[in-house]
Ligand code: 2E4
């Protein structure tokens with residue numbers, strides 16, 4: 543039986559960013575240095591496949607510090623933690639390694655600097671997301687007000703409208719965030735902010751690549767987990783760019799093949815926490831069903847690498 547032809551446009555960059563790469567390395571190197579089990583507070587990155595692979599090697603995932611014993615090292619996930627978390631680890635005399643992405647830590651430092659200058663902070667982010675909780679938790683309660691939409695800006699009741707700064711989650715939609723920043727600047731002309739926003743290079747690049755692919759395809763798949771903010775944003779970006787059928791899939795078995803019947807061009811990308819094996823798996827699944835022409839749509843090249851913390855570097 544002949545397979546129907548299909549052009550598969552692979553957005554690039556896709557998949558692992560430097561922060562994810564570093565976080566996974568930290569867990570692996572900690573297991574090498576201290577042996578198993580190594581405790582990890584929260585999924586190291588939001589991907590079941592990554593988490594399961596590390597669990598196989600001896601990592602134990604917990605949601606809160608008090609679920610880990612005090613006599614084993616604990617690692618904080620790439621999303622960052624509130625100040626209270628390392629403080630509690632120290633109080634309990636625990637060995638801990640912080641796998642917070644350096645680009646998230648940069649936002650933490652920014653928040654502290656503004657606070658020292660007497661500014662109240664507005665954080666643009668998603669309520670309940672671990673990065674938002676961690677970043678807001680850098681400052682005392684009430685010092686960071688959260689907004690998720692331009693409408694939220696109208697509801698803000700800051701202490702002093704003339705003494706404000708804003709910070710953002712690193713994985714937001716670049717375009718949606720620009721709208722919220724505009725609303726903030728319109729209501730609080732004196733608000734201080736980062737040069738653009740705190741959205742990281744990897745988030746920006748993956749969204750740009752999706753925008754380049756979306757007009758070429760009738761369907762676009764994003765490999766990523768339902769709790770992965772950056773991956774979910776890629777689905778929204780694809781839809782906003784005119785691709786109505788944009789779906790998040792965790793792996794090949796999630797693909798709704800009936801929805802793709804008769805489609806001649808499909809886009810594919812992967813969130814920053816999705817491993818390459820899953821991209822390969824999805825491409826293979828397409829090859830099993832279609833006569834695939836694979837085309838790379840590359841809008842940027844990345845060569846950023848972050849060092850692991852010294853305590854692990856010295857070990858190797
Ligand atoms: C830390 C910061 O934040 P998100 O839900 O996108 O996290 P995920 O683990 O999916 O991606 C890696 C990551 C970690 C991104 N930004």
Ligand code: SF4
Pocket residue numbers: 559560561562620643644645646712713742743744745772814
């Ligand atoms: Fe760091 Fe950006 Fe990757 Fe998040 S998506 S881990 S902020 S590089």
